[in-house]
Amino acid sequence: MFTGIIQAVGRVAAIERRGGDARLHIAGLPLADGKLGESIAVSGVCLTAVAFTPDGFVADVSAETLACTTLGDWTVGQAVNLERALAVGDRLGGHIVSGHVDGAGEVLSRRPDGRSERFTLRAPPALARYIAAKGSITVDGVSLTVNTVSGAEFGVNIVPHTLAHTSLDGLRAGGRVNLEVDLLARYLERLLLRADGGGVNLDLLAENGFLKQ
Structure with missing residues (x-):
């Protein structure tokens, strides 16, 4: 989970095209305490760090992510917003963000x-x-x-x-x-969509205690 409070503006240092997907090298966020597999939001897209470099990290991007986000348009040198995952006890300064771009x-x-x-x-x-x-x-x-x-x-x-x-x-x-x-x-x-397709109606509200019988 993230908060949408950007920690650094980095850049795309390299792009490796691998069949239908890609591997990105992101610079601008040194991670001395980084752990393999941790989540990092890159311009809103939650990516998994598979390797670290002196000034950043490497992440794989699936064909689905390339198709559903702007990542497929990126070029080397692209400026990107970077945020590490929220740690327990951190201030929630923005709002709850999943990193799953819609x-x-x-x-x-x-x-x-x-x-x-x-x-x-x-x-x-x-x-x-x-x-x-x-x-x-x-x-x-x-x-x-x-x-x-x-x-x-x-x-x-x-x-x-x-x-x-x-x-x-x-x-x-x-x-x-x-x-x-x-x-x-x-x-x-x-949650509000009923299995029978009825949606929210008076019967549903009454069943759940929102209306007096």
């Missing part, structure tokens, strides 16, 4: 808004129902608050500190980003 979104526009920058993005249609105003969303691994929602489009404000300490300052209209919607929203939807 899909790739598109940056529609960017404009100054005071000292911040206002971004408008478009999510894949299937993800739109999970995005709520004042809710949480992860964009390229960064925990952000949703300001506005209109269909599949949503807006976020990014403050100067976040722009300076993540890769988001490099985003422009037309760019693609990794999106992870609120974990609680996904599970809540699943």
Whole structure:
């Protein structure tokens, strides 16, 4: 699990294409205490460290991950947001993030808004129902608050500190980003769907004590 609070901005040092998948060499996060098999979020994608280098680590990326995220577009030198997995006792400064990207979104526009920058993005249609105003969303691994929602489009404000300490300052209209919607929203939807397809109705609420008989 992660929090969406970025610890370092690294870069893709090398890409080895291996049939349908790939091996990435990520630089910019020295891990003197790193352990093989530990999880590291790379621009929002949870990857497993299979080796360490003096200035980073190596991770394998499956064909599924390449197809469902922006990783398939990456080139050597690509700036990436890095976060190690949450340790017990750490402060939860962002929100609960799994590192399981739900899909790739598109940056529609960017404009100054005071000292911040206002971004408008478009999510894949299937993800739109999970995005709520004042809710949480992860964009390229960064925990952000949703300001506005209109269909599949949503807006976020990014403050100067976040722009300076993540890769988001490099985003422009037309760019693609990794999106992870609120974990609680996904599970809540699943729990509320009845096996018979009935969804939430008065009978279900009454059965579970939410309505007086």
